[in-house]
Amino acid sequence: MATLTHHHEPVVAEHLQEHPGLQRTFVTIIIAGIIILALGLLAAFMGWGEHHEAAGHVASASSHGHAEHAGSPIWLKRLLVSLWHSNVFFIGVSVVGTVFMAIQYVAYAGWSVVIKRINEALSAWILPGAVIMVLVFAASLINHDLFHWTVPGIMDKNSPNYDAIIAGKGGFLSIPFYLIRMVSYLFIWWAFSQRLRQLSIQEDLNGGTSYFHTSITTAALFLVLFAVTSSMSAWDWVMSVDVHWFSTMFGWYVFASWWVSGIAATTLIAIYLKQAGYLRMLNSNHFHDLGKFMFGFSIFWTYVWFSQFMLIWYANLPEESVYFNQRLGGFDGRYTWMFYGNLLINFAFPFLALMTRDAKRQMIMLKIVCIAILIGHWSDFYLMLMPGTMKGENGFLIEIGVALILLGAFLILVTRRLAAASLVPVNHPFIEESVHHTT
Amino acid sequence: MTKRFALGIFEDEDVLLHAIDNVRGAGVKIYDVFSPYPVHGIDDALGIERSRLPIAAFFYGLCGLSFALWMQIYMLGFDWPMIIGGKPNIALPAFIPVSFELTVFFTCHGMVITFYTISKLYPRIKTPVLDARSTDDKFVVAIELDETSSQLPKLTQLLRENGASEVNQKEMTKF
Numbered sequence: 166m167a168t169l170t171h172h173h174e175p176v177v178a179e180h181l182q183e184h185p186g187l188q189r190t191f192v193t194i195i196i197a198g199i200i201i202l203a204l205g206l207l208a209a210f211m212g213w214g215e216h217h218e219a220a221g222h223v224a225s226a227s228s229h230g231h232a233e234h235a236g237s238p239i240w241l242k243r244l245l246v247s248l249w250h251s252n253v254f255f256i257g258v259s260v261v262g263t264v265f266m267a268i269q270y271v272a273y274a275g276w277s278v279v280i281k282r283i284n285e286a287l288s289a290w291i292l293p294g295a296v297i298m299v300l301v302f303a304a305s306l307i308n309h310d311l312f313h314w315t316v317p318g319i320m321d322k323n324s325p326n327y328d329a330i331i332a333g334k335g336g337f338l339s340i341p342f343y344l345i346r347m348v349s350y351l352f353i354w355w356a357f358s359q360r361l362r363q364l365s366i367q368e369d370l371n372g373g374t375s376y377f378h379t380s381i382t383t384a385a386l387f388l389v390l391f392a393v394t395s396s397m398s399a400w401d402w403v404m405s406v407d408v409h410w411f412s413t414m415f416g417w418y419v420f421a422s423w424w425v426s427g428i429a430a431t432t433l434i435a436i437y438l439k440q441a442g443y444l445r446m447l448n449s450n451h452f453h454d455l456g457k458f459m460f461g462f463s464i465f466w467t468y469v470w471f472s473q474f475m476l477i478w479y480a481n482l483p484e485e486s487v488y489f490n491q492r493l494g495g496f497d498g499r500y501t502w503m504f505y506g507n508l509l510i511n512f513a514f515p516f517l518a519l520m521t522r523d524a525k526r527q528m529i530m531l532k533i534v535c536i537a538i539l540i541g542h543w544s545d546f547y548l549m550l551m552p553g554t555m556k557g558e559n560g561f562l563i564e565i566g567v568a569l570i571l572l573g574a575f576l577i578l579v580t581r582r583l584a585a586a587s588l589v590p591v592n593h594p595f596i597e598e599s600v601h602h603t604t
Numbered sequence: 605m606t607k608r609f610a611l612g613i614f615e616d617e618d619v620l621l622h623a624i625d626n627v628r629g630a631g632v633k634i635y636d637v638f639s640p641y642p643v644h645g646i647d648d649a650l651g652i653e654r655s656r657l658p659i660a661a662f663f664y665g666l667c668g669l670s671f672a673l674w675m676q677i678y679m680l681g682f683d684w685p686m687i688i689g690g691k692p693n694i695a696l697p698a699f700i701p702v703s704f705e706l707t708v709f710f711t712c713h714g715m716v717i718t719f720y721t722i723s724k725l726y727p728r729i730k731t732p733v734l735d736a737r738s739t740d741d742k743f744v745v746a747i748e749l750d751e752t753s754s755q756l757p758k759l760t761q762l763l764r765e766n767g768a769s770e771v772n773q774k775e776m777t778k779f
Contacts, residue, residue, distance in 0.1 A: 475697050479689060522658070603645040 176596050178369070178587035179443055187580060195573030202244075202566025209240035209563060237308040239558055245310045246554045247564040248301045251571045253402050254426070254546045256294040256351075257419070258539075259575075261427025262287025263358040264391055267384035270361075270377075275598030276454055279447050282588050283434045285365060287427065288358035289578040295351035297571075298402075302347065306340070311554060314338045314408045330409050338405060346401055350394040357387040365590055372592040395420045403546070406553035410488045414473035419549070421466040422542045425511075428458045429538040434579070436528045436535070443588055446600045449526040453604040456525025459538060463515035466542075467508070492548060496557035503548055510541035543568060608749040609635060610756055611735055611772045612763035613742050617643055620743045623766035624649045627745070630762055635748040638738035661715050668710025672703040732776050749773070 236242060262284040269277045277284075305311035313331070318324025320332040331338070360383055368376035396416030404415045412418070432455040438444050477485045492500045515534050524530040551559040590596060612627075614620040620643065627634060634650060647654075680686065681694040691698065720726065738744040745768070747759055753773065760771040 471697075471700065475700070478697050479691075481690065520662070522654070603648070 174445075176446065176589060176591055176600060178591050179445070179589050181438070181443060181580070181584040181588055183580065183584045188577070191573045191576045191580070193573075194576065195570050198566045198569025198571075198573060200566070201562055201569060205560065205562025205564075205566050206240050206244065209243060209560065210238075237310050240563070242308070242310045243555060243558075243560060243563045244567070245301055245305050246550065247567040248297065248571075249305070249311055249402075250546055250550045250564065251543070251568040252294055252297050252301065253550075254423075254543050254568075255290050255571055255575050256298065256354075257423030258427045258430045259287050259290035259294060260354045260358070260391070260395075261423050262431065263354065263361060263387070264395075264424070265427060265431065266361060267357075267387050267391075270381045270384035271388060273381075273595075275595035276451065276602040278590060278593045278595045278599035279444060279451060280431060280435050280455070281365070281590055281593070282583065282586065283431050283438070285358075285362045285586075286434070286579045286582040287430060288355075288362065289582040290575050291351065291355045291358055293574070293578065295348075295355065298347065298351065299344075302344070312338075312405055312408065314405060315340060334408070338408070343401060346397065350398045350401075353387075353390050353394055357383065357390070361387070365593075366586050368592045369587060369590060370592075374594050377594050395423070403549050406550055407488060409484065412473050412477070412485075412488070414469055417469045418466075418473055421462065421469045422545050425459060425462040425466050426539055426542040428455065428462060429535040429542075431455065432459065432531055433535040433539070434583075436532050438583075438588065439528065446589065448602075450602050450604045451599075452528065452531055453522070453525045454602075456519050456531055456534075459515060459531075459534060460519040460525070463512060463519075463538065467512040467516075470508075470512075491552040495552065499557060499559065500548060500552055503544060507541065507545055507548055510537050511545060514541075606775055606777045608751075608753055609734060609774045609776065610747045610749055610753075610759045610763070611774055612745040612747070612759075612766075612768035613735065613737070613770045613772070614745065614767060615742065615769050616767070617743065619767040620745070621645060621649050623745065623763065623768065626766050627747075627762060632747060632759065632762065635746040638734060638744040638746065640739060640741060640743075643743075657715060657719060660718050661711050664714030665707045665711040667714075668707040669703055671710065672706035673699065675706075676702060734774055734776065735772070 237245070265277075266281055266284040268274075269281070302311070306315055309316045313319070314334070316326050318326040319328050320335040321327055322332070361380055364376045364380045364383065368380075399416045399419030403419055404411065432452070435444065435447060435452070435455065439447050474489065477489060480486075492504045494501055514537050518530060518534050518537075519525055524534075547564065593599075612623070614623060617639075620637070620639075624634065624637065624646070628649075628651065637646065637650060639646070676699045677694050685693040687693070688695075688698075733739070734746050735742065735744045745763065749755060749759075756773060763771045
């Protein structure tokens with residue numbers, strides 16, 4: 166009989182065996198990343214495939230009159246920017262694990278309990294990611310590679326670097342205040358992730374419903390804080406790269422990108438665990454729901470993306486449309502293919518591929534879409550950050566190399582955390598409901 | 605036309621789902637189950653085939669999208685071209701909200717009309733209720749009987765064994 170209501174198998178703890186093949190795969194990813202990074206650095210250092218001055222001229226149309234600062238050599242600047250870019254993406258994926266779990270708690274949702282440990286494991290990147298983030302920000306201050314507003318004198322009327330628009334934002338964009346904010350967001354995310362993880366593990370050991378109720382309160386508080394910090398971190402970490410420009414949709418835009426990537430990462434890990442023989446209680450009904458989430462939030466991302474785009478396109482105010490001007494044809498059109506590709510991979514593909522019920526219930530289809538979404542949203546962040554920082558001097562080898570190194574490290578940490586506790590939260594009050602979930 | 609039914613009344617959702625499996629396992633064909641609210645997993649238990657409504661919905665959506673694009677392109681591009689905000693006459697980004705709305709409009713109206721047509725729901729329909737308590741707190745399993753109701757004793761036993769709190773017989777005309 167097909168119904169799950171006849172499941173009499175008891176829920177038992179499952180432990181992930183860290184086997185050497187897996188570690189070897191992750192190390193291989195890191196080594197591949199290092200090789201690609203080295204090639205990219207070499208290419209940038211030697212100036213292979215360098216673009217000509219023409220590209221620079223388009224860029225200067227959007228930049229302002231005052232003297233250009235020297236900045237780091239291109240290879241170093243690209244390295245810093247790509248570290249920032251990939252790290253912002255991975256931190257987002259990481260914290261979304263906790264956000265997803267917090268929402269499930271607050272909603273008293275039962276279906277997702279079997280994948281809860283994957284959400285918990287994702288947050289393993291928050292701490293190392295935070296360290297990388299602070300270090301990269303500090304390093305970027307030397308030559309002001311990331312944020313134009315950090316240039317000395319830019320807010321000083323008597324300086325040749327003075328920029329009235331940036332000076333007007335000086336109350337918010339000052340380096341100490343920025344650092345305080347950055348550390349606070351990361352600390353809040355890390356602390357709540359740790360707390361929810363601890364409660365969950367204690368629940369495994371001791372049982373009872375008290376941990377569950379504490380988790381709900383904790384999760385509710387976290388969601389309120391995350392609503393504010395996710396939006397603010399999007400302004401700080403991503404939008405302030407294009408410091409003259411602003412968009413009131415930006416917080417949602419970045420959140421939507423993180424959120425759908427986080428769900429894709431959860432789903433992908435769930436599929437790999439399932440295919441390796443773990444999570445026996447996880448079945449196509451759970452995948453169906455995860456698939457619906459990815460389908461729905463791919464559309465949500467598109468909705469936010471389009472809301473931002475259309476208003477700016479329609480009003481066509483120079484100070485706003487410069488953002489899309491740079492991405493659609495600016496810098497000799499070097500971002501144009503990515504701009505359209507971004508919409509195809511993040512909207513058209515998941516929308517069409519996950520439309521039917523069967524697609525959402527098949528692991529192979531989900532796997533393809535998950536990988537597409539993760540690559541797509543990494544590229545989305547690329548498009549958010551590169552035109553503002555690298556202008557017409559962007560590239561891909563260094564960026565992909567850095568992304569692979571961080572990916573390998575991310576996977577090692579996530580796997581370690583997955584292996585640290587049972588993959589099934591055996592004493593969660595809703596575990597039975599999750600096992601019997603039908604869609 | 606008169607039909608006869610054996611009605612097994614159940615108090616609990618889980619008992620009901622088990623009973624459905626066992627009754628069907630015993631080779632008895634269930635006419636329908638009436639419940640006060642949608643029961644998870646009951647479609648599978650009853651062996652109901654999946655609806656093909658989503659396929660229809662996709663094509664209604666496609667119709668809506670095509671209609672919306674055609675309408676806007678024809679009106680603003682050919683029938684009465686106007687320059688608005690310095691944009692080209694056929695300015696696709698500006699058409700997307702209307703196209704989206706009409707896609708949704710066509711899809712949901714198409715689905716509702718199709719669903720009503722297939723289910724033979726129309727205004728002033730007389731709805732036969734086999735047991736009024738299925739709108740309150742009871743689950744009713746209806747099994748069709750033949751002219752003589754000869755299977756009734758056996759069915760009564762089967763339903764009782766599987767947790768039915770009572771088993772009634774009911775006749776319905778014009779079903």
